[in-house]
Amino acid sequence: MDRSYANAAVLVFVIVNLSFIVRADDDDDLKNGASYIFGDSLVDAGNNNYLQTLSKADIKPNGIDFKASNGNPTGRYTNGRTIGDIVGEELGQPHYAVPFLAPNTTGRTILHGVNYASGGGGIMNATGRIFVNRLSMDIQIDYFNITRKQIDKLLGASKARDFIMKKSIFSITVGSNDFLNNYLLPVLSIGARVSETPDAFIDDLLNQLKGQLTRLYKLDARKFILGNVGPLGCIPYQKTINQLSENQCVELPNKLALQYNAKLKDLVAQLNDNLPGATFVHANVYDLVMEVITNYAKYGFTTASRACCGNGGQFAGIIPCGPTSSMCTDRDKHVFWDPYHPSEAANIIIAKQLLDGDAKYISPMNLRQLRDL
Ligand SMILES: *[C@@H]1O[C@H](CO)[C@@H](O)[C@H](O)[C@H]1NC(C)=O
Ligand SMILES: *[C@@H]1O[C@H](CO)[C@@H](O)[C@H](O)[C@H]1NC(C)=O
Numbered sequence: 001m002d003r004s005y006a007n008a009a010v011l012v013f014v015i016v017n018l019s020f021i022v023r024a025d026d027d028d029d030l031k032n033g034a035s036y037i038f039g040d041s042l043v044d045a046g047n048n049n050y051l052q053t054l055s056k057a058d059i060k061p062n063g064i065d066f067k068a069s070n071g072n073p074t075g076r077y078t079n080g081r082t083i084g085d086i087v088g089e090e091l092g093q094p095h096y097a098v099p100f101l102a103p104n105t106t107g108r109t110i111l112h113g114v115n116y117a118s119g120g121g122g123i124m125n126a127t128g129r130i131f132v133n134r135l136s137m138d139i140q141i142d143y144f145n146i147t148r149k150q151i152d153k154l155l156g157a158s159k160a161r162d163f164i165m166k167k168s169i170f171s172i173t174v175g176s177n178d179f180l181n182n183y184l185l186p187v188l189s190i191g192a193r194v195s196e197t198p199d200a201f202i203d204d205l206l207n208q209l210k211g212q213l214t215r216l217y218k219l220d221a222r223k224f225i226l227g228n229v230g231p232l233g234c235i236p237y238q239k240t241i242n243q244l245s246e247n248q249c250v251e252l253p254n255k256l257a258l259q260y261n262a263k264l265k266d267l268v269a270q271l272n273d274n275l276p277g278a279t280f281v282h283a284n285v286y287d288l289v290m291e292v293i294t295n296y297a298k299y300g301f302t303t304a305s306r307a308c309c310g311n312g313g314q315f316a317g318i319i320p321c322g323p324t325s326s327m328c329t330d331r332d333k334h335v336f337w338d339p340y341h342p343s344e345a346a347n348i349i350i351a352k353q354l355l356d357g358d359a360k361y362i363s364p365m366n367l368r369q370l371r372d373l
């Protein structure tokens, strides 16, 4: 045999094997999958830092307990990690899902998860208009469509499709602002209440959301978790402006949330039946947060009514958290970080139930089971 042919054959053999090894190593970081996170300030990880908006959290003391930034604000609307951060960490993802709008959200980092959530954002385009700017769900999904094409480029079409269908969890935390910063705004301002009954508004929300989830499905999303809307009438803001006592919650916001949540549950069942190969997991955030608020002492909290960071009224619930706010010292003893958002301590309890809980709070399976599906 000609020597040079033999050498060439060996060389080809080595290269083929090396490329196999390199490729296997390259994708080792993908084995625990990724989170693609949509929603509002409950899960925003910094998108609003890049918007001209009145809804901002990149000011101190937000993030004071966020280790990855040494306690500096990141745009998260809490003192530490969001539920999305904690869930990603527990599922073994290499780093927190990065804000879509951050300039360095490029290259392979998008394979470890991207966050599209935006403070003030809602299901409806008009929601959150009072903040001037925010990303509504329609726009967040437009942005995922951009990411989707980038994943194709990084992995090749077939591998990309497989990665998105099998390894990616799509989490959707939205709806609160459609009530707080749309329907419940005073009638004479810009709320939808001017023209719609609660039933009609809620039906509109669910129709719109159904279209949005179907768009994600068309982009190959298969593993979804949908949180329902929490007890909006129990947040320090609502309790303060309605001058309630410690153990009361405002009725109308809770009633609207429950009405929406009942229909959301039906929508989840319907999508599970109608979209082949998709799994929609329903998270009963309302009951879970209500349980923590009602039995706060059992969970190690000293208050479920007073914001740790904020000012105004008896629950520090009027002026949002910022550099001039008063701040509690025992941050992990407060269910609420600010007038609207849970503390990291509360987020940890909620995330734990989403990850490992049973049908009381998460069904038809929990997030660890969804990942391993
Ligand atoms: C992107 O930039 C932010 C802010 O400078 C930094 O905290 C983060 O670690 C960077 N992310 C990546 C993936 O490089
Ligand atoms: C919301 O805005 C998006 C993007 O601007 C647009 O495509 C969509 O049709 C709007 N949806 C509604 C219901 O107006």
Ligand SMILES: *[C@@H]1O[C@H](CO)[C@@H](O)[C@H](O)[C@H]1NC(C)=O
Binding pocket: 142, 145, 215, 216, 218, 219
């Ligand atoms: C994604 O973007 C392409 C254009 O680049 C468009 O044709 C397609 O309809 C979009 N898909 C969804 C589900 O929005």
